[in-house]
Amino acid sequence: MISASASDNVVVLDRDGTIVIDRGYLADPDRLEFMPGAQEALRWMWERGYRLVVITNQSGVGRGLFSVDHVEAVNARLHAMVEEAGAKLTKIYFCPHAPEANCACRKPNLALMEQAATELKFDPCNSVVVGDKESDVEFGRCAGARTILISSTTLRTSGRSAASLIVPTLLDAARSITRTAGPLL
Numbered sequence: 001m002i003s004a005s006a007s008d009n010v011v012v013l014d015r016d017g018t019i020v021i022d023r024g025y026l027a028d029p030d031r032l033e034f035m036p037g038a039q040e041a042l043r044w045m046w047e048r049g050y051r052l053v054v055i056t057n058q059s060g061v062g063r064g065l066f067s068v069d070h071v072e073a074v075n076a077r078l079h080a081m082v083e084e085a086g087a088k089l090t091k092i093y094f095c096p097h098a099p100e101a102n103c104a105c106r107k108p109n110l111a112l113m114e115q116a117a118t119e120l121k122f123d124p125c126n127s128v129v130v131g132d133k134e135s136d137v138e139f140g141r142c143a144g145a146r147t148i149l150i151s152s153t154t155l156r157t158s159g160r161s162a163a164s165l166i167v168p169t170l171l172d173a174a175r176s177i178t179r180t181a182g183p184l185l
């Protein structure tokens with residue numbers, strides 16, 4: 001396993017169900033609400049020098065439920081909320097396509113990871129991917145990253161995940177990330 005490089009320290013986070021409560025096709029910034037522990041988690045990592053990058057699937061656009069403008073309004077509000085929490089999101093990337101479009105940017109496909117890595121100059125192999133779905137784990141594994149699944153007790157005890165680590169909250173994930181210089185666990 002590859003050790004984290006001190007110069008990289010990038011955490012690639014899912015948005016819905018990971019940082020904020022998953023409302024299902026969220027189009028209204030007023031309905032953004034942090035997941036329990038998320039503010040502290042983001043601040044914890046930010047204060048320790050981690051860059052926080054969000055990659056999110058927003059298929060509501062491709063399904064005709066809302067527009068790219070809605071996604072951008074929600075993301076702008078999230079940037080502000082995270083700054084109020086004492087942290088900073090380096091950038092939010094999103095895929096607007098429906099699954100049927102078979103695009104290259106919908107997770108677990110890697111186009112947005114590749115774009116982020118190029119723009120922000122990091123090696124995905126040295127990053128940690130955090131999400132609440134197995135597709136996030138697959139995305140991270142495809143990128144060669146370490147993976148953390150935020151999950152309920154049920155899934156944690158079932159053990160049916162390919163994640164490097166499964167934890168109940170983003171705060172647990174944050175503490176694991178900053179505790180380990182190299183491999184998780």
Ligand SMILES: [Mg+2]
Pocket residue numbers: 014015016017018022131132133
């Ligand atoms: Mg999610």
Ligand SMILES: [Zn+2]
Pocket residue numbers: 095096097103104105106
């Ligand atoms: Zn896409």
